[in-house]
Amino acid sequence: NAGVTQTPKFQVLKTGQSMTLQCAQDMNHNSMYWYRQDPGMGLRLIYYSASEGTTDKGEVPNGYNVSRLNKREFSLRLESAAPSQTSVYFCASSEGGAVEAFFGQGTRLTVV
Amino acid sequence: AQSVTQLGSHVSVSEGALVLLRCNYSSSVPPYLFWYVQYPNQGLQLLLKYTSAATLVKGINGFEAEFKKSETSFHLTKPSAHMSDAAEYFCAYDNYGQNFVFGPGTRLSVLP
Numbered sequence: 001n002a003g004v005t006q007t008p009k010f011q012v013l014k015t016g017q018s019m020t021l022q023c024a025q026d027m028n029h030n031s032m033y034w035y036r037q038d039p040g041m042g043l044r045l046i047y048y049s050a051s052e053g054t055t056d057k058g059e060v061p062n063g064y065n066v067s068r069l070n071k072r073e074f075s076l077r078l079e080s081a082a083p084s085q086t087s088v089y090f091c092a093s094s095e096g097g098a099v100e101a102f103f104g105q106g107t108r109l110t111v112v
Numbered sequence: 113a114q115s116v117t118q119l120g121s122h123v124s125v126s127e128g129a130l131v132l133l134r135c136n137y138s139s140s141v142p143p144y145l146f147w148y149v150q151y152p153n154q155g156l157q158l159l160l161k162y163t164s165a166a167t168l169v170k171g172i173n174g175f176e177a178e179f180k181k182s183e184t185s186f187h188l189t190k191p192s193a194h195m196s197d198a199a200e201y202f203c204a205y206d207n208y209g210q211n212f213v214f215g216p217g218t219r220l221s222v223l224p
Contacts, residue, residue, distance in 0.1 A: 033211055040121060042202060042216040050210060090155060097209045098144035098163045103155035
């Protein structure tokens with residue numbers, strides 16, 4: 001019963017490098033989300049996808065791109081990493097509507 | 113602007129004491145509210161949710177929360193704290209079925 005799986009769990013990047021964070025869910029959920037967590041700021045929404053083939057910007061989309069590859073997978077790409085993108089990234093999914101979200105274990109990203 | 117606020121970024125209680133974590137929401141927030149818990153180095157886990165049914169909501173691990181429209185509050189309580197309750201707690205609301213908006217979080221410490 002995997003739920004939401006994120007890879008990698010840890011990553012160190014140099015400024016200017018690119019990388020893609022992978023997320024997959026096995027609950028047949030329509031909606032998927034990417035959040036970043038920074039101390040004292042809670043979780044801030046980067047992008048979300050209400051259904052396969054659609055994506056929308058959240059609160060802090062600058063510097064990121066996303067792809068909803070299919071219903072299961074939602075990836076987050078950093079094209080040119082910056083130290084300000086050092087954070088813990090969480091992927092989540094839900095059925096949509098007033099139903100709770102399920103979270104992955106997070107990716108701890110450090111940009112040096 | 114729609115938001116949730118959590119009074120107190122850090123709360124300390126003694127083991128066996130009452131736990132009270134505060135959450136207030138702006139009146140324009142849709143009435144679908146959640147409490148999540150995050151243990152160290154883990155993702156978020158749902159504690160309980162309010163979806164316009166009973167105003168007193170019971171969750172896992174002995175936690176409960178009461179939705180008070182007149183006070184725009186959704187405070188989380190537990191009668192007797194346990195060491196295992198030490199974690200970070202987030203109040204959140206469902207943003208019209210599109211995504212979830214989180215408060216800044218409250219770190220709970222439980223003292224022996």
